[in-house]
Amino acid sequence: MSNKTNGAILAAAASGLLFGAGLAIGGVTDPAKVLGFLDFFGEWDARLLFLMGGALVVNAPLTWWIRRRRTPLLQPSFQVPASHAPWRSQIDAPLVIGGAVFGVGWGLSGYCPGPAIVSVSSVVDGSLAALTFTLAMVFGMAGFAVWERYKAAQHEVATTEPRLAQPGE
Amino acid sequence: MPIPILASSSLATSTAITTYGPPLLGGMLLGAATALLLVSIGRVAGVSGIVGNLFSLPRTNRFHEASWRVAFLLGLVAAGAIARGLSETALVGNAPRSLLTLIVGGVLVGFGTRLGSGCTSGHGVCGVSRFSPRSIVATCTFVGAGALTVFVVRTLGVSL
Numbered sequence: 001m002s003n004k005t006n007g008a009i010l011a012a013a014a015s016g017l018l019f020g021a022g023l024a025i026g027g028v029t030d031p032a033k034v035l036g037f038l039d040f041f042g043e044w045d046a047r048l049l050f051l052m053g054g055a056l057v058v059n060a061p062l063t064w065w066i067r068r069r070r071t072p073l074l075q076p077s078f079q080v081p082a083s084h085a086p087w088r089s090q091i092d093a094p095l096v097i098g099g100a101v102f103g104v105g106w107g108l109s110g111y112c113p114g115p116a117i118v119s120v121s122s123v124v125d126g127s128l129a130a131l132t133f134t135l136a137m138v139f140g141m142a143g144f145a146v147w148e149r150y151k152a153a154q155h156e157v158a159t160t161e162p163r164l165a166q167p168g169e
Numbered sequence: 170m171p172i173p174i175l176a177s178s179s180l181a182t183s184t185a186i187t188t189y190g191p192p193l194l195g196g197m198l199l200g201a202a203t204a205l206l207l208v209s210i211g212r213v214a215g216v217s218g219i220v221g222n223l224f225s226l227p228r229t230n231r232f233h234e235a236s237w238r239v240a241f242l243l244g245l246v247a248a249g250a251i252a253r254g255l256s257e258t259a260l261v262g263n264a265p266r267s268l269l270t271l272i273v274g275g276v277l278v279g280f281g282t283r284l285g286s287g288c289t290s291g292h293g294v295c296g297v298s299r300f301s302p303r304s305i306v307a308t309c310t311f312v313g314a315g316a317l318t319v320f321v322v323r324t325l326g327v328s329l
Contacts, residue, residue: 005233005236008237009236009240010240011205011206011210011237012209012210012212012237012240013241013244014244015203015205015206015209015214015241016202016240016241016244016245016247017202017245017247017248018201018202018205019198019202019241019248020244020245020246020247021202021252022195022197022198023195024195024248024252024260025191025195025198025252026192026194026195026196026198026199027191027192027195028192029252031265031266032264035265035319038315038319039316040319041316041320047192050189050192050193051192051193051195052294054192054193054196054200055196055199055200055294055298056196056200056297056298057196057197058197058204059199059200059201059203059204059294059295060298060299062200062204062207063204063298067207067299071211072208072210072211073210074209074210075210078207080212080299081296081301090302091302094284095286095303095306096306096307096310098285098286098307099285099307099310099311099314100311101280101281102281102282102285102288102314103281103310103311103312103313103314103315103317103318104314105274105275105276105277105279106278106289106311106314106315107314107316107317107318107319108318108322109271109274110264111264111274111275112216112278112289113217113282113289114245114288114289117216117220117245117246117249118245118252119260120246121246122249122253122260124253127263128268129263129264129266129271132268132271132272132275133264133271133272133274133275134275136271136272136273136274136275136279137220137276137279138279139275140277140278140280140283141217141280141282141283142279143279144280144284145224145283148225
């Protein structure tokens with residue numbers, strides 16, 4: 001393994017550790033707090049708005065500054081979704097439908113992906129909630145991957161099947 | 170009488186700090202972690218993408234693609250384990266929901282985040298920080314759908 005490969009693994013682990021610490025300290029690992037934040041029409045708990053605000057205050061200027069570089073430190077290029085298409089054409093049905101499906105699952109459970117994964121070790125104390133949610137989530141993601149592959153295969157069949165010669169050709 | 174006023178305002182201040190300080194600090198750590206991943210390996214710290222793309226790894230550069238993802242996820246789990254060691258109440262493994270609801274919610278979150286190309290971290294933190302229109306629309310959509318779900322559940326009075 002090259003030094004850059006080792007460095008990349010280390011940097012990703014450090015980022016994950018810091019990210020997990022932020023989620024745990026921020027209290028988002030508690031599904032009850034998340035459900036309180038989503039309860040706009042009841043006793044709204046504004047705390048998680050401060051979590052998001054804190055993240056944006058730090059991340060937005062840093063992101064702007066980092067992206068002025070031509071490459072990241074340990075890899076040849078940035079892999080950040082960037083589109084120069086007009087913003088209306090970037091908003092498509094999968095984005096909105098996927099966001100809505102995610103939102104319903106989030107509102108039902110009080111978990112989103114990061115906090116659930118951070119909380120899996122609570123299974124040692126006998127609480128199954130985070131682990132159960134995480135396994136179901138991974139199942140949903142695997143299901144999506146299978147569905148996407150099926151769609152791609154269908155598309156390939158449709159485009160490679162020999163076309164019957166049309167009259168007049 | 171200045172003293173009681175001072176006392177009460179400092180009480181209010183300390184309550185505000187204990188209430189909003191931890192989420193603010195946690196959020197700042199999230200921002201720092203996200204920036205670290207971007208500056209080091211040029212990737213977006215979106216948890217649903219990091220997990221979900223393990224199921225569709227590219228044919229080239231497979232080792233790198235898998236290893237940084239697994240390293241990040243192990244970092245998340247380790248952070249939780251350390252937090253649990255430091256404080257008994259740091260990880261609330263108890264959700265106010267039944268296991269069946271968590272399973273249904275989990276499948277919806279897994280499928281939905283992949284279809285919508287991101288979750289609270291990838292769209293909500295990284296994308297909004299880049300002022301990406303897609304991410305801003307996605308964030309408004311899932312927060313709105315989440316709020317509507319909580320409202321409907323409470324209104325119907327069903328216990329989940």
